[in-house]
Amino acid sequence: MSIISRVAVHAFCYELEDFDHNMMTYAKNGRSPVTKFVTVIETDDGLRGEFAPHYMANAMTCAQVSQMAPMLIGRNAEHRSRIFEDLKNAFRHFDRAGVAAIDGALWDLAGKKHNCSVAQLLGGYRDRIPAYASTFPGQSKPGGLDSVQAYADFAQQCRELGYPAFKIHGFWDGKPESEIAVMTAVRDRVGDSMRLMTDPASSLPTFLDAIEVGRACDDLGFFWYEDPYRDASSSAFGQKKLRDFIKTPLLVSEHIRGFEQKADFLLAGGTDIVHIDPELDGGITGTMKIAGFAEALGIDVQIHTAGPMHRHCLSAIVNTYYYEMGLVGPGMFNSMQPPIYTCGYGDQLEDIDSDGCVSIPAGPGLGVTYDWDFITSKQTNLSEISG
Template identity: 45%
Template sequence: MMARIDKVELIHFEFVVPGLGPDRDGTLGYNPDAQSSLKSFVLRIHDADGSVGEYCPMHSGKHPAVTNQTIPLLKSLVGRDSLAREGLYQDYKRRHRHLAGTGYSAIDICLWDLFGKKTGMPIAALLGGYRWELPTYASTISGDHNGGLSSPEHYAEFAVQCLELGYRGFKMHCWADGDPKPEIATIAAVARAVGGKMELMTDPASHIATYADALRIGRACDDHEYYWLEDPLADCGQAPHVHRLLKQHLRTPLLLTEHVRGLEAKTPWITEMATDFLRADPEYDLGITGVMKTAALAEAFGMDVELHSCGPAHRHCMAAIRNSNFYELGLVHPKMGNPLPPIFACSYSDDLEAVGANGCVPVPTGPGLGVTLDEEFLAHAELSRQSFV
């Protein structure tokens, strides 16, 4: 059985995020006097039988490098079998081996959406359907100096707000200057406010310059019983050795491999005992196919895999993974919206208020990804369109 791809479309669009602008160090974050124009794309894959799969990347789509890695692959999809996802995964992984295969990620997700629509089934069910409600933590955007998340007390107040909304966990992205002192103060302030009532995590986002400072932050996490410490060091999560050392001196579990692409590259982090949790993301790790391989790898070693970021594809993956604890709803802030494309015409949302009273978000149950794109928005926001036949 073959389902021939006869057309591929890429629609580039732009959207505006009020309140998003550069902080004094250049990092994008809350700035009440600013707004930012971000770009993303919608990918559509058409089968000869008239079926169409589509996907709009969430946070990853605003990075031009992701778009530019995807475009060169699209023409070669025409004539291929849309049902042969494993073969396509292996082929494009090799073709883009110098770029870690990131550009194939949106394509794989789109192919899964196409398959789900052909079968009339949600992707989560096709993957195994382990659960349909996902325990969720609030994941903040980076700290600012503009009166938003500008102090440890602001983070503590926001954690209380998230607890009252129903979130089961709270993760901080603090400031980008690499100073451990405000990071440690924030770890303590948030724990005083909500410790014991929700799980707490912190992600210095690779801003900590030295092992000594990372150790200090980790020991603060130990003192306040944090659930995990994520990507602390300025190696950008690429060096297993130093994280194995860090892990040996801390009680708080480490979460690494967000920036390590692909199944094989993540494996040494397990065998060298350099992390407690694996990270995976369908928008960076070769799609849904790649994430499910990583989940199986982690399961074989008795470890958990935590999915990075949010979106319909992330929900479907987590819904079919036993060994995963939390859905990351980010990047949230008390004074601005999540800087995601406003692309959905259905009830799907990753806004701050999307969490239910039970601390979970639902998995879409419609065919494929189970979401409907807003064609009216797309018509107004479109910048250009490319077609490959």
């Protein structure tokens, strides 16, 4: 038995270069402080699991992990399914994003204990997955995706790199015509050589705006239409009604937390494809539950954003299309990824093979290693509990 004896949450802050403070738009020589964290779980028999979230590593999630940590001490580190349920219920009033940061470390630990990858623990059957390029949002300041033309150029660049599909995050200015202009320019440029998707990220102000952009998706043959409008893309009723007007499959549910609620959302007609974010939806344990639920209903899932945990899940999930390589933009570092990998792992634009695939890390556990000198030198807070 491996009994959890210590849980540590290392928060660290580094400077992101050439970005505006929002970490989403390019700013030449801009410097933006970014705080992320790593969860470390240790057992009394000397095992150690580590996990550093990407997109969702923020102060709110970090606070959750610290609040959850005391519940882990003294427990069998391999009892992941029970730990998951106990955390789920203890923090049932909240989004429980922190569960993922713990679950990821527990799977890493288990893989290292048994000297196999998380993908192997999951019964994963493939070591490569096709990726789509998922862009940064547009910007009015020069640089990055600062014009309709810039999107078309970047889509072409992605196609030449080998990406089979391209997802637009547009200008998010609330104007359907602005959204449609980007969609049209990209389709014109790449023709039928790429699958195209668009994600207004709940920015369209009204339901009628959502219909307008949805009809453009239909006309331009888009592969899916994601999170259209200001209901925070969280009303199943609204999305179902939207489908009365458009034919493009909807990818909604990124903002629905809890696998039970995600299930209800699908049953209520809220989406055509289920969106799962391993860093928000209970880690690997939560992701596989949702993927299995959707599979049982004959429905596909898409994994939201990128990271090692995502890749291991995708190795074993059969009802899915693509890995989301993002966010990417011309000359832009993917700011979601903490700059801490010493093993060559990366979620940057060029981190695909020529056929547009990414690899599943092959080492034990999550199969990645972190630069602890960097993390320690940038550490702003260490929350730890042992027993």
